């Protein structure tokens with residue numbers, strides 16, 4: 001394996017392909033064991049080249065979080081794409097264009113939007129009703145069956161609309177810690193969704209599918225009963241996921257290699273070139289205070305385990321301020337590289353725009369310059 005570190009001058013997103021492919025294989029297997037369609041969320045990697053790893057496993061349905069991302073992956077040959085973000089009326093022209101080319105899915109949570117789509121869509125699309133099972137971000141409340149039924153009836157009448165089912169993202173699982181808590185929440189979400197579906201069936205609607213997809217539940221729980229799984233973060237995982245218990249630190253498949261630019265032994269700190277514009281300001285809780293990443297040493301085959309007691313304690317635009325235990329700080333020199341495991345890999349990927357694999361290949365994303 002070539003030594004990639006001497007070539008690195010600026011913050012660089014390293015990709016451990018072997019670990020990422022292992023994460024992918026194990027999630028594909030979990031979906032198969034649950035008897036569910038696997039529709040992975042591509043907002044985590046955002047790369048046509050990495051999408052090919054999924055095709056290698058005969059995965060042909062994907063999730064994205066924006067119309068731009070749907071256009072990018074449609075250009076890369078994906079034919080079955082769900083935009084898992086509330087439909088934005090102002091992008092109707094782009095949506096019509098996509099719907100004329102591929103099998104497109106949309107999320108709807110209001111009767112106004114159902115009417116708008118019915119009026120403006122020129123091509124058939126699948127529609128999913130977004131249900132809020134407790135995360136309080138988007139969706140109709142799981143315990144308001146009348147509202148869901150009224151929307152479902154509108155969608156059923158829609159000219160170009162094929163009502164597929166109920167879809168949720170149980171984002172509140174991110175506040176749980178450990179398999180027991182995550183899976184208790186997952187069971188509660190599934191009971192809420194299946195209960196709602198049963199009420200709708202009794203009211204005369206055709207049997208609706210259930211689509212779920214948060215990485216903690218999909219990594220840790222038995223997802224039998226769901227028709228579709230849409231996790232995304234599992235591919236790379238990150239420190240937030242390892243804190244939840246969805247993965248081990250050794251499963252984290254991306255790290256940002258950052259040059260050390262200053263040392264402050266008087267306060268046990270090193271400063272790296274690698275700030276909020278590289279890592280994002282997403283944080284995790286470390287003994288009651290926010291931290292923005294864990295610190296590892298580069299190794300010939302990637303990076304080592306996180307240094308105990310070392311973490312990114314602050315970020316400004318380009319600076320990362322790292323707290324390092326005294327013995328680790330004593331080994332670090334200005335000009336060295338340190339590898340930072342990100343708090344939230346999806347945002348870091350968006351900011352970094354391309355990857356460098358451990359074998360020295362540059363992998364572009366949809367944000368890479370042409």
Ligand SMILES: Cc1ncc(COP(=O)(O)O)c(C=O)c1O
Pocket residue numbers: 041063084085168169213214215216230231232233234
């Ligand atoms: C609607 C929807 N589906 C699936 C996902 C993927 O979930 P995760 O990031 O937990 O893998 C997300 C992430 O935000 C989402 O919003």
